[in-house]
Amino acid sequence: MKTNKVVYYLKKLLIFLVSILALSILVFFISRMTPTDPLQSYYGERTEKMSVEEKDRARERLGLNDPIVIQYGKWVQNAFHGEFGISFKYKQDVKIVIGKRIGNTLVLGGVGFILTFVGAILLGVLCATHENSLLDRAISTIGTITSCIPEFWFSLLLIFVFSVIWHVLPSSGAYSVGKEGDLLDRIRHLIMPMIVVIFEHLWYYAYMVRNKLLEEVRSDYVSLFKSVGINRRRIVFGHCLKNIMPTIVSIMAISVPHIIGGTYIVESVFSYPGIGMLSYESARYGDYNMLMVLCMMTGIVIIFCNILGQIINEKIDPRIKANEITERSEVSYGDGQ
Amino acid sequence: MATDNNGFQIVGPKQISAPVLSEQTKHRLPSVSFAILGMIVLGCLLANVTATKDPSYMDLMNYTKAPNREFLFGTDNLGRDIFSCIWYGGRISLSVGVIATVISTVLAILYGSVSGLASDMVDTIMMRGAEIVLTIPSILLVIFIQAVLGEPTTLSIAFVIGITSWCSIAKVVRTEVRQLRKSEYIVASKCMGGSFFHILIRHLGPNFISAIMFMVVMNMRSAIVTESTLSFMGMGLPLEVISWGSLLSLSDKALMTKAWWIIMIPGLFLIVVLFCLTNIGNWLRTSVSQKESNL
Numbered sequence: 169m170k171t172n173k174v175v176y177y178l179k180k181l182l183i184f185l186v187s188i189l190a191l192s193i194l195v196f197f198i199s200r201m202t203p204t205d206p207l208q209s210y211y212g213e214r215t216e217k218m219s220v221e222e223k224d225r226a227r228e229r230l231g232l233n234d235p236i237v238i239q240y241g242k243w244v245q246n247a248f249h250g251e252f253g254i255s256f257k258y259k260q261d262v263k264i265v266i267g268k269r270i271g272n273t274l275v276l277g278g279v280g281f282i283l284t285f286v287g288a289i290l291l292g293v294l295c296a297t298h299e300n301s302l303l304d305r306a307i308s309t310i311g312t313i314t315s316c317i318p319e320f321w322f323s324l325l326l327i328f329v330f331s332v333i334w335h336v337l338p339s340s341g342a343y344s345v346g347k348e349g350d351l352l353d354r355i356r357h358l359i360m361p362m363i364v365v366i367f368e369h370l371w372y373y374a375y376m377v378r379n380k381l382l383e384e385v386r387s388d389y390v391s392l393f394k395s396v397g398i399n400r401r402r403i404v405f406g407h408c409l410k411n412i413m414p415t416i417v418s419i420m421a422i423s424v425p426h427i428i429g430g431t432y433i434v435e436s437v438f439s440y441p442g443i444g445m446l447s448y449e450s451a452r453y454g455d456y457n458m459l460m461v462l463c464m465m466t467g468i469v470i471i472f473c474n475i476l477g478q479i480i481n482e483k484i485d486p487r488i489k490a491n492e493i494t495e496r497s498e499v500s501y502g503d504g505q
Numbered sequence: 506m507a508t509d510n511n512g513f514q515i516v517g518p519k520q521i522s523a524p525v526l527s528e529q530t531k532h533r534l535p536s537v538s539f540a541i542l543g544m545i546v547l548g549c550l551l552a553n554v555t556a557t558k559d560p561s562y563m564d565l566m567n568y569t570k571a572p573n574r575e576f577l578f579g580t581d582n583l584g585r586d587i588f589s590c591i592w593y594g595g596r597i598s599l600s601v602g603v604i605a606t607v608i609s610t611v612l613a614i615l616y617g618s619v620s621g622l623a624s625d626m627v628d629t630i631m632m633r634g635a636e637i638v639l640t641i642p643s644i645l646l647v648i649f650i651q652a653v654l655g656e657p658t659t660l661s662i663a664f665v666i667g668i669t670s671w672c673s674i675a676k677v678v679r680t681e682v683r684q685l686r687k688s689e690y691i692v693a694s695k696c697m698g699g700s701f702f703h704i705l706i707r708h709l710g711p712n713f714i715s716a717i718m719f720m721v722v723m724n725m726r727s728a729i730v731t732e733s734t735l736s737f738m739g740m741g742l743p744l745e746v747i748s749w750g751s752l753l754s755l756s757d758k759a760l761m762t763k764a765w766w767i768i769m770i771p772g773l774f775l776i777v778v779l780f781c782l783t784n785i786g787n788w789l790r791t792s793v794s795q796k797e798s799n800l
Contacts (some may be wrong), residue, residue, distance in 0.1 A: 202652035
């Protein structure tokens with residue numbers, strides 16, 4: 169029995185490693201197939217005035233002249249030593265550039281993620297306990313509408329109302345000039361991006377919680393508890409919610425890529441200096457080293473969460489061999505990233 | 506919850522009448538959504554009739570004008586009439602949605618059914634492959650492929666969105682096919698020499714089509730969102746090609762001039778279309794699951 173478990177987890181680990189390898193190959197080759205000139209991101213405007221020989225020398229120096237397979241081999245070798253090269257655009261070690269910005273994204277994505285799920289559970293419970301009441305229907309309609317608003321447009325709307333008309337919140341960046349350490353200032357910059365991140369996903373997950381809970385309150389033990397005289401709140405929070413918790417956790421694990429994808433767009437609209445904006449920049453201007461690290465980072469997180477979701481699902485219901493719940497939750501939100 | 510005045514509650518499965526009623530209302534045809542969507546689509550198709558001006562004409566005398574009698578929805582910073590742009594732009598936005606969805610659905614059905622009919626090992630490899638593609642944030646994938654294809658045009662952007670958004674449908678098709686492939690009629694068809702496409706179209710297709718209809722509608726929704734997001738960020742359609750997204754790419758200037766109509770009006774059209782599609786999608790989903798439970 170124990171060896172079975174070890175084999176099971178080893179298998180998952182193998183899948184994880186193979187997926188990451190495949191991802192790195194895929195991103196490496198696709199990004200180099202694009203005609204974007206990486207010299208453009210290294211030398212900026214100067215590229216246009218450079219002669220062919222100069223360009224060639226620069227390429228040689230950046231190791232861009234080797235055949236692509238050799239480049240990939242070198243990259244893997246260096247990656248194992250923790251060397252990811254320099255960013256062509258920032259002329260600094262990739263790790264340093266990312267290190268400066270990752271905090272911003274972790275705050276935006278992490279806090280957004282937690283608030284989304286706390287909100288989703290509360291909203292889901294509220295709707296489920298008032299099933300088909302006016303409240304439930306009103307929340308459902310409003311929720312469906314909010315989930316239809318494209319992220320970038322919602323961001324624009326907020327900027328228009330709060331920055332342009334009322335001048336209460338700053339429209340871009342993570343802090344005002346010279347106020348890097350000021351916590352309050354940072355929070356002020358965070359409010360609008362955070363609202364967008366939360367609202368875009370809130371209803372989708374709240375709706376899932378609501379439906380799961382509605383199934384759960386139909387089960388027989390709820391009648392039993394009620395006849396024993398346990399009050400509704402205790403039944404809902406103490407028992408029903410507890411029973412559907414594993415499902416919610418697996419949905420949370422699978423939702424990570426969507427929330428990451430969401431922060432990409434939000435960061436670009438608000439010029440919020442996080443890794444989402446960085447990857448957008450690096451993909452656009454051919455900053456290969458940067459792009460590889462960023463894609464690998466998000467890829468690892470996403471693959472890890474997917475496998476985690478699968479493990480939880482298989483634990484809950486050993487009959488699920490395929491990742492059914494993964495499929496279902498990807499059904500409607502494969503979008504918008 | 507029925508409570509009587511003594512603080513006692515009636516317990517038990519007596520409240521069934523309420524949910525049954527709601528089931529009925531839930532499965533009602535979303536006629537309002539269909540009507541609104543139909544009107545918008547019709548307005549876009551007949552853009553030369555609905556539009557009051559030439560959408561690409563830049564009226565330099567009247568730029569950034571608020572909505573008035575001549576310019577029903579106002580003009581943008583380049584002096585283009587937004588009312589006319591909406592209808593002509595809708596043609597582009599909606600056709601990107603339709604073309605991208607057709608491409609992704611065809612790809613998904615082919616990939617999913619090949620994977621579903623293949624041996625276990627090939628199936629696993631194909632599905633892992635699809636999952637790995639899913640892990641790359643699709644906006645990056647779109648940027649890459651668009652860069653390979655060169656200057657974005659309506660067709661190329663629809664193509665790029667189409668080939669990056671088939672994975673999740675393919676997974677569902679594959680699951681369905683896997684359940685079906687041992688059925689007698691498929692084995693029989695194979696024995697009689699039915700080709701892959703014959704089996705796909707005659708036997709598999711009719712069985713899984715209802716399961717993916719909802720996702721197809723949702724894919725159309727996300728294709729429209731992706732196009733407008735890309736155009737807004739300046740990576741999609743250029744300014745000269747009028748779509749709802751490229752109209753919004755002027756919003757930076759609109760923010761500075763406080764021209765709310767440039768931001769609000771294309772956005773509202775976008776949201777209304779997306780909302781109608783969502784309603785239709787949900788209706789498809791519930792009507793499918795209703796069928797399943799009756800079996």
